[in-house]
Amino acid sequence: MDSEHREKDGERAGVLRRLMAAGRANSAVTVMFHSAVAAKQGLNATEEKTLDYLERRGPLTAKDLAELTGLAPASVTGLVDRLEAKGFVRRVKHPTDKRRVLVELDQEKIAEFAVFFEDWARDVAAACEEFSTPELETVIRFLTVMTERQQRASARLSES
Template sequence: MVDKHPEEAVFREFLIAVLLHNEAVADRLGLQPVDVAAAILLEMRGPLAVGAISEELGLPSASTTRLIDRLERAGYARRVRGERDRRTVTVELVEGGMDDYDAACEASRRHLEALGAHYGPEQVPVLLGMFTRVAEAYRSATRELREDAT
């Protein structure tokens, strides 16, 4: 098969590599890939309401509940009830909750640092801007896919 769009093939190879890496990390941690995504969200954004996790990951509430159950059983996160309103539940990482994740990502971190030597400091903002826009594009496309399915 001849690829009419070589840039698309390069991007698809990139996506495959990222997806397979996330799956390998999840396997190493005894989690599902979406669980890893939730733990990363909690690390980046801090404690989140259950509804916010559902919205960020595009999951129904029942799936989010099961995800949080898995993170709790594995010792990565915990539910915290609101002090004023006990019905409010926030999810937070436990102390050291991402240590296993960090260890599982050591090889990728090492390879990415070596890759960084190929780019100058002036290129970093362009690369980060591209990754930001790619993430936004995929979030928008994901929302559209999920809306079309309902």
Template structure:
């Protein structure tokens, strides 16, 4: 690796850490504004980006929570009116968690309002740059999931 590439990679690593910290704090601010837990906000985000309802087990897998913790998360969202549970018509043993559109609209309106600035930020990029950024984000997400699985398989330090 050349010195220039090493310096660029180190700069990217620092900026990635700053970006991730800023995102975590941003998510906390959204959660505080909505009187929700940060994990609840992320669960709602994941529920609204998928093709349909999810099971508690799927929510646990997506969030990295245990099924017990995911059940408590869904309990909180259900009490808040954000989701409802219903039996899966294809497999009556399973329960599906579905967002409540009217209640989710409250969260979506906030995301839409804040998202205008995000879109303005992206306006400065060419389509090729957007493609690179999207590919990087997708690969980073996949790597994060692989790293989470790896961490969960290791014994915790004393």
């Protein structure tokens, strides 16, 4: 291998180390942010992110929630029980299969979360002004790939 290739390999290795460090830092502050938002509503981070799934995807079955969260079915039952007791969700009959139950958000209760994300949404919009549209497309592609990989990693952890 010539020195030019070694230099490029070394540069890439350095960039990958910095990327991993930036990803870890981002992950840590993301967890802390969502934990703080959850605490403001008397929730834990898992409960808050479950509400996020329901907001983005609409009503889901407990089985759907187990698959999305990687939690065991019994844990999902407890999770839904807690969210229902706190007034964030309700169980409703499935519209086409009366044997199944859906978990749906209480839209009025979930609206209370909006205030916690307004400042953050403004910060994100301002930060995006520093990047071109093609750069943002690359970030979207990267985040999409990493989300899929992390979901698979979570599933592997749940299986073992």
